Amino acid sequence: MQPGDPLPGLTSSELASFSAGLDEFENVENSEGGLGPIFNNNSCVACHNAGGTGGGSPILVTRFGRNAAGKFDPLEALGGSLLQDHAIDPAIQEVIPAEANVTANRQSTPLFGLGLIEAIPDSTILQNAKRPPVDGIRGRAAMITDIATGRERVGRFGWKNQQATLLSFAGDAYLNEMGITNRLFPHENAPNGNFTLLANYDAVADPEDATDPATGKADIDTAADFMRLLAPMQPLPLTRSAATGSQIFQQMNCAVCHVPSMSTGPSSIRALDRKPVFLYSDLLLHDMGSMGDGIAQDAANPREMRTAPLWGLRASAPYLHDGSAPNLDQAIRAHDGEARNSRERYLHLNLTQKQQVLDFLKSL
Numbered sequence: 567m568q569p570g571d572p573l574p575g576l577t578s579s580e581l582a583s584f585s586a587g588l589d590e591f592e593n594v595e596n597s598e599g600g601l602g603p604i605f606n607n608n609s610c611v612a613c614h615n616a617g618g619t620g621g622g623s624p625i626l627v628t629r630f631g632r633n634a635a636g637k638f639d640p641l642e643a644l645g646g647s648l649l650q651d652h653a654i655d656p657a658i659q660e661v662i663p664a665e666a667n668v669t670a671n672r673q674s675t676p677l678f679g680l681g682l683i684e685a686i687p688d689s690t691i692l693q694n695a696k697r698p699p700v701d702g703i704r705g706r707a708a709m710i711t712d713i714a715t716g717r718e719r720v721g722r723f724g725w726k727n728q729q730a731t732l733l734s735f736a737g738d739a740y741l742n743e744m745g746i747t748n749r750l751f752p753h754e755n756a757p758n759g760n761f762t763l764l765a766n767y768d769a770v771a772d773p774e775d776a777t778d779p780a781t782g783k784a785d786i787d788t789a790a791d792f793m794r795l796l797a798p799m800q801p802l803p804l805t806r807s808a809a810t811g812s813q814i815f816q817q818m819n820c821a822v823c824h825v826p827s828m829s830t831g832p833s834s835i836r837a838l839d840r841k842p843v844f845l846y847s848d849l850l851l852h853d854m855g856s857m858g859d860g861i862a863q864d865a866a867n868p869r870e871m872r873t874a875p876l877w878g879l880r881a882s883a884p885y886l887h888d889g890s891a892p893n894l895d896q897a898i899r900a901h902d903g904e905a906r907n908s909r910e911r912y913l914h915l916n917l918t919q920k921q922q923v924l925d926f927l928k929s930l
């Protein structure tokens with residue numbers, strides 16, 4: 567199985583949904599179809615391709631806001647917190663406003679195996695948050711309102727756990743990365759909040775993503791199907807060095823946050839029904855101290871980040887939310903806040919032991 571392949575064991579109709587979704591995910595949008603007026607790129611695959619369609623990429627997007635007296639303001643009236651750095655016309659190019667005193671880069675994450683993460687019950691993640699604190703490590707579930715269903719759910723997607731479902735994330739990405747309005751996100755982003763400018767350049771009626779009467783699905787549904795049915799990367803067999811690294815990983819309490827596996831709940835899709843998920847994350851928000859990105863978003867405060875899942879790491883360099891760590895060693899060294907004790911233990915390993923940990927991480 568290659569990265570980009572569907573989950574094993576899909577029915578023929580599920581496979582057909584996967585292929586239709588793959589086409590949509592790779593489809594290049596243009597301004598006649600609703601791209602922009604301001605946007606970040608013109609297809610999902612443009613930012614999600616490392617190792618295969620659906621992977622991550624080193625492409626960064628920019629968030630900005632204003633932190634004053636400990637209160638974070640996403641500067642929504644000025645187009646925040648997400649910058650759109652492309653425009654269909656130079657006259658409406660968005661810029662980081664002078665009012666912003668915080669900016670953060672966010673790297674494009676891999677999407678392999680996300681259907682399994684979506685199928686983990688909220689109760690399982692909430693259980694992780696109830697553990698007695700170990701080694702200064704706490705963690706908190708991100709309670710958010712899921713746009714697609716209107717329900718209170720546990721957020722689990724994005725660096726800040728800002729979305730709970732793939733459909734909601736798809737709606738968010740169609741609007742905020744490509745400028746394609748849809749039934750979940752029906753209003754265009756105005757360039758730096760200027761609605762007059764928007765009106766002059768927004769020629770396509772909203773929502774731009776319409777439901778196809780033949781299938782009953784819009785592009786956001788089809789793209790969500792692709793992501794839901796996309797297989798995780800396959801772990802490599804453990805070498806002797808990696809097997810030792812796995813034990814050291816446990817001993818350093820890395821696994822308290824990077825929980826090796828959880829299980830999906832019952833699902834009407836057999837390939838997602840009560841399956842183990844080897845994601846290496848508790849899907850909780852943690853106070854990461856200096857490693858936080860300074861942006862408050864949905865349930866997460868400026869210092870909180872989602873424990874990054876570690877599966878598939880070997881295909882997703884560079885690392886961390888801002889892509890600032892060129893390799894795994896530097897990603898570990900940057901850990902702070904609740905992960906400080908784990909980081910100190912790593913720093914005290916000898917060279918052989920460090921290499922064993924890195925060999926383990928590269929096998930996931």
Ligand code: HEC
Nearest residue numbers: 606607609610613672673674675723724725735739740743
């Ligand atoms: C300009 C680049 C860009 C484009 C285009 C883009 N994405 Fe992303 N994607 C990102 C970045 C950056 C993140 C991390 C965002 C964050 O958490 O702040 C992300 C995260 C995601 C996630 C969450 C993954 C996780 O690890 O939890 C999903 C799902 C996703 N994108 C789907 C899509 C879909 C579907 C499309 C097309 C409609 C799309 N993206 C287009 C850059 C992009």
Ligand code: HEC
Nearest residue numbers: 818820823852871872873874885886887897904905908912
């Ligand atoms: C308190 C929880 C916590 C502990 C303990 C912890 N991590 Fe992390 N880890 C995180 C979070 C949160 C991120 C994402 C941080 C970011 O980019 O902002 C992360 C990111 C990573 C990444 C980069 C992933 C990527 O895709 O960019 C690696 C590698 C990693 N951790 C390995 C380790 C190792 C090895 C240990 C033990 C020495 C460890 N972590 C301990 C929470 C933790």
